[in-house]
Amino acid sequence: MNKESALLAYVTRLGDNALVLGQRMVEQVAAYPELEEELANANFALDYIGQARMFYSYAGELEGQGRGEDDFAFLRDENEFGNLLLLEQPNGHFGDSITRLVLFELFYLAQLEALARCDDVRLAEIAARAEKEIRYHLRHNTQWLVRLGDGTEESHCRVQASVNNLWQYTGEMFGADNVDTIVEKAWSGPSLERLEERWRSDINAILINATLSKPENDGMVSGGKAGRHSEHLGYMIAEMQYLQRVHPGASW
Amino acid sequence: MTGKEWPLYEVFIRSKSGLSHRHAGSIHAADDQMALDAARDTYTRRSEGVSIWVVRSSQIVASDPAESAAFFEPAEDKIYRHPTFYDMPDGVDNL
Numbered sequence: 001m002n003k004e005s006a007l008l009a010y011v012t013r014l015g016d017n018a019l020v021l022g023q024r025m026v027e028q029v030a031a032y033p034e035l036e037e038e039l040a041n042a043n044f045a046l047d048y049i050g051q052a053r054m055f056y057s058y059a060g061e062l063e064g065q066g067r068g069e070d071d072f073a074f075l076r077d078e079n080e081f082g083n084l085l086l087l088e089q090p091n092g093h094f095g096d097s098i099t100r101l102v103l104f105e106l107f108y109l110a111q112l113e114a115l116a117r118c119d120d121v122r123l124a125e126i127a128a129r130a131e132k133e134i135r136y137h138l139r140h141n142t143q144w145l146v147r148l149g150d151g152t153e154e155s156h157c158r159v160q161a162s163v164n165n166l167w168q169y170t171g172e173m174f175g176a177d178n179v180d181t182i183v184e185k186a187w188s189g190p191s192l193e194r195l196e197e198r199w200r201s202d203i204n205a206i207l208i209n210a211t212l213s214k215p216e217n218d219g220m221v222s223g224g225k226a227g228r229h230s231e232h233l234g235y236m237i238a239e240m241q242y243l244q245r246v247h248p249g250a251s252w
Numbered sequence: 253m254t255g256k257e258w259p260l261y262e263v264f265i266r267s268k269s270g271l272s273h274r275h276a277g278s279i280h281a282a283d284d285q286m287a288l289d290a291a292r293d294t295y296t297r298r299s300e301g302v303s304i305w306v307v308r309s310s311q312i313v314a315s316d317p318a319e320s321a322a323f324f325e326p327a328e329d330k331i332y333r334h335p336t337f338y339d340m341p342d343g344v345d346n347l
Binding site: 034035036037039040043136139140143147 | 280290294297
């Protein structure tokens with residue numbers, strides 16, 4: 001794989017992460033427990049959709065075959081998506097949503113910070129813009145994780161279960177494949193090893209603050225980056241792509 | 253949401269050009285940090301501000317509408333408190 005195709009694959013994956021997580025959050029619009037949190041969730045979801053659009057548009061330019069953001073979002077199959085398994089897991093209760101966001105955004109923010117200093121100017125610009133949005137999300141969501149963990153007995157038990165369930169998907173964030181390695185070496189991209197070190201110390205501090213314990217089980221599942229997904233992604237994509245598949249090229 | 257409602261907070265926003273914070277509305281939140289976040293998400297979505305204050309509504313001491321006559325009416329006939337009451341001496345263009 002040359003450095004150009006690695007960059008294309010990397011940018012597409014960033015778009016996939018943002019789109020799949022954004023779509024999961026959109027599914028919860030109008031279902032949040034409080035009006036204020038409802039607004040926050042919808043804002044955050046739109047931040048992700050906006051980031052997906054920027055990554056996909058750029059991927060289309062890098063590819064140079066005339067594909068645009070919609071082609072990437074709506075006309076690819078499940079096995080062409082390279083998002084993390086963590087992000088496609090079905091929604092559960094509010095604590096599950098908050099936990100997923102903290103686990104991912106702690107990684108994603110560090111990834112964006114590193115990308116903002118990479119050698120590809122466009123990617124660095126997009127990352128710098130996304131970084132500001134995610135920094136706020138993380139602040140908001142971390143406060144919630146601490147509030148729930150250090151809250152009532154029920155909220156503590158439920159959010160501890162969320163952490164235990166989702167923990168198995170966190171290892172995939174740091175498993176470097178060919179694409180990660182080439183982007184790190186050839187474009188001065190993030191070192192996943194360094195991101196993992198930072199993530200571990202940050203998540204430990206947050207869990208302690210939230211009086212939650214780190215799951216003992218370190219068994220990890222992965223495959224999303226390589227297009228091997230859990231059974232959940234197919235259903236999500238089917239719903240998301242329905243309109244474009246049935247009425248190709250339909251627009252407002 | 254079952255049980256008690258979260259306390260009410262009043263939100264004050266200072267806009268980019270504005271000099272002082274202005275009342276923007278109110279939100280419900282369980283604590284001060286949550287109130288600040290909710291205010292940001294609710295009232296500054298369209299770049300309305302550069303600074304936010306939140307305060308528990310219960311902490312605001314307000315005048316009593318029933319006493320508005322005693323509070324505000326005496327000011328109504330004190331026209332000498334307005335600068336326009338005074339004649340400007342000739343030759344003074346700006347004051």
